[in-house]
Amino acid sequence: EAGVAQSPRYKIIEKRQSVAFWCNPISGHATLYWYQQILGQGPKLLIQFQNNGVVDDSQLPKDRFSAERLKGVDSTLKIQPAKLEDSAVYLCASTLAGGGHYEQYFGPGTRLTVT
Amino acid sequence: ILNVEQSPQSLHVQEGDSTNFTCSFPSSNFYALHWYRWETAKSPEALFVMTLNGDEKKKGQISATLNTKEGYSYLYIKGSQPEDSATYLCASFGAGSYQLTFGKGTKLSVIP
Numbered sequence: 001e002a003g004v005a006q007s008p009r010y011k012i013i014e015k016r017q018s019v020a021f022w023c024n025p026i027s028g029h030a031t032l033y034w035y036q037q038i039l040g041q042g043p044k045l046l047i048q049f050q051n052n053g054v055v056d057d058s059q060l061p062k063d064r065f066s067a068e069r070l071k072g073v074d075s076t077l078k079i080q081p082a083k084l085e086d087s088a089v090y091l092c093a094s095t096l097a098g099g100g101h102y103e104q105y106f107g108p109g110t111r112l113t114v115t
Numbered sequence: 116i117l118n119v120e121q122s123p124q125s126l127h128v129q130e131g132d133s134t135n136f137t138c139s140f141p142s143s144n145f146y147a148l149h150w151y152r153w154e155t156a157k158s159p160e161a162l163f164v165m166t167l168n169g170d171e172k173k174k175g176q177i178s179a180t181l182n183t184k185e186g187y188s189y190l191y192i193k194g195s196q197p198e199d200s201a202t203y204l205c206a207s208f209g210a211g212s213y214q215l216t217f218g219k220g221t222k223l224s225v226i227p
Contacts, residue, residue: 003158042119042204042217043159056214091159100147100208100215103161 002026004107006092012113018080021110025073025094031055032069033104034077035091043091049075050098082114119207121218128195129226135191136221138205142186147208149215150179150190154201162190162203195225 005024013019025032030051035043046065047057051072060067064083069075079086089109095102120139128134140148147166153159163172168183176193192199202222206215 040219042206042219044217045214048214093159100149100212101164101166103149103164104151104215105161106151106159108156108158 004092004094004105006090006107006110008110009108010111010113012115013082015084015114016081018078019082019112020076020078021090021092021112023075023077023092023107025075025092026105029094029096029105030072031095031098031102032075033093033095034067034075035093037089037091037109038085039088046077048098055098079112082112084114087112087114119205119216119218121203121205121221123221124219125222125224127224127226130195130197132195132225133191133193134195134223135189136203136223138188138190138218140186140188140205140207140216141209142183144210144212145183145186145207146210146212148181148183148188149206149208150188151204151206152201153204153220159204192223195223197225197227199223200225 032049034046037043046060047067048055049069052069067077089111091109092107093104122137150162151159163179165181170181178191181188202220204220206217
């Protein structure tokens with residue numbers, strides 16, 4: 001089966017610019033996650049969707065970050081405006097359903113550099 | 116938010132050596148423990164999902180154990196190969212939580 005797809009793979013922007021990332025999960029996976037992984041840290045959950053509804057966005061900086069999952073399939077994550085501290089790898093993952101006993105399938109990530 | 120710790124932070128071993136890493140997590144309200152391998156420029160890949168105290172799982176030359184009462188898991192690699200070079204992440208899922216909390220990872224380099 002096809003894996004989780006993400007684009008772009010790399011992005012360099014200046015601070016205060018906007019950027020958007022795209023994720024296509026594995027077909028049939030109801031739950032989709034966006035993680036932020038800053039260099040030297042573990043991945044941190046930004047937002048979790050169940051189909052097209054938000055389950056948890058408690059760690060999403062809502063003043064500048066937004067995410068949507070229209071039609072319960074693809075998802076986009078947007079940052080507007082970007083700050084230097086947003087430089088990180090943004091990972092998308094999906095699972096059949098929510099719950100800790102399902103392994104998560106990750107995409108290759110988008111490496112964002114904010115200058 | 117759970118606090119998941121991994122040690123060592125990085126490790127260099129010779130090809131053929133066996134090695135192990137530690138993941139510690141809060142034992143209260145434990146639900147599941149995940150191990151992932153993340154090779155450079157690739158997607159993180161699940162190795163194990165463990166839920167039961169005393170559980171042991173194996174995939175090829177890699178195995179893991181789980182102690183939920185004291186809050187730790189060990190990952191073992193027997194006879195390391197250069198292709199085992201990667202960052203190994205563990206993550207804990209607490210009961211009543213909706214999210215995995217990841218450790219910072221252990222970066223393994225296997226020298227040919």
